[in-house]
Amino acid sequence: MSDAGVALSLSGVSKRFGGLVAVDGVTIDFASRRLNAIIGPNGAGKTTLFNLISGEIPADAGRMRFRDSDILGLAPHEVVRRGISRTLQIKSVFGGLTVTDNVRCAVLVHERVMAPLRPVSSFRAAAARADALIDEVGLSAHRHRLASTLSYGDVALLELALALAAEPRLLLLDEPVCGMGPQETERTVDKIREISRRVDVILIEHDMEVVFDIADFIMVMAQGAILATGAASEIAAHPKVQEAYLGSPEDD
Ligand SMILES: Nc1ncnc2c1ncn2[C@@H]1O[C@H](COP(=O)(O)OP(=O)(O)O)[C@@H](O)[C@H]1O
Numbered sequence: 001m002s003d004a005g006v007a008l009s010l011s012g013v014s015k016r017f018g019g020l021v022a023v024d025g026v027t028i029d030f031a032s033r034r035l036n037a038i039i040g041p042n043g044a045g046k047t048t049l050f051n052l053i054s055g056e057i058p059a060d061a062g063r064m065r066f067r068d069s070d071i072l073g074l075a076p077h078e079v080v081r082r083g084i085s086r087t088l089q090i091k092s093v094f095g096g097l098t099v100t101d102n103v104r105c106a107v108l109v110h111e112r113v114m115a116p117l118r119p120v121s122s123f124r125a126a127a128a129r130a131d132a133l134i135d136e137v138g139l140s141a142h143r144h145r146l147a148s149t150l151s152y153g154d155v156a157l158l159e160l161a162l163a164l165a166a167e168p169r170l171l172l173l174d175e176p177v178c179g180m181g182p183q184e185t186e187r188t189v190d191k192i193r194e195i196s197r198r199v200d201v202i203l204i205e206h207d208m209e210v211v212f213d214i215a216d217f218i219m220v221m222a223q224g225a226i227l228a229t230g231a232a233s234e235i236a237a238h239p240k241v242q243e244a245y246l247g248s249p250e251d252d
């Protein structure tokens with residue numbers, strides 16, 4: 001695959017914590033314009049892989065290509081600058097600010113990062129961008145509410161808007177529907193699907209139903225390594241995956 005069709009290319013990416021190999025020589029091309037998912041049992045190394053991609057922790061070995069450049073070893077803010085965002089943790093939402101002000105802040109911070117010397121002359125443009133993002137994630141009805149009063153599912157949508165404020169080319173989502181009920185899950189999944197039409201997405205997800213429903217491509221991890229890759233139908237039928245992740249029939 002040429003870089004043009006690839007959202008992110010990993011080659012031999014490894015990370016060890018003491019005696020534990022958390023990520024073990026992961027080599028994969030995630031295609032552009034395809035909803036990529038990573039699944040695997042707890043402790044498989046999924047989140048660690050995201051931490052390596054986003055520069056939060058240094059890798060021990062490997063290469064990472066994103067849009068014709070090597071990003072392995074870059075600091076987290078540099079990775080964001082290049083165009084990779086991940087959903088932020090709940091603590092990064094300012095509970096004492098309204099939805100609108102949270103997103104405006106994120107837009108302004110991003111503009112400041114991209115053009116530190118330019119005066120913030122276009123506050124109105126930033127406000128318009130923030131409004132558009134709020135519409136996109138479906139929070140228009142709640143724009144004037146304090147973030148602290150939002151439902152759990154709405155906070156997740158706000159986090160999506162904050163991640164999108166950095167104008168990413170690639171969005172990393174780590175278990176975005178974790179803790180949600182069926183309705184909130186469905187709504188969030190719909191949003192993610194919509195967003196994936198304009199931004200490349202890699203999604204870590206524990207809920208198999210969600211993954212099989214939403215993902216165009218699935219990478220299965222177990223014990224730090226890739227166990228299988230393919231479309232949902234292939235993964236569902238894969239004997240190794242059934243064994244390692246879905247459990248053997250006797251376990252049910
Ligand atoms: N900072 C760390 N220090 C030591 N061990 C870690 C650290 N982060 C993750 N691990 C270990 O690495 C393994 C993979 O963890 P993680 O990537 O969080 O798995 P997953 O997201 O697939 O559940 C686990 O055994 C976990 O305990």
Ligand SMILES: [Mg+2]
Pocket residue numbers: 046047048
């Ligand atoms: Mg995890």
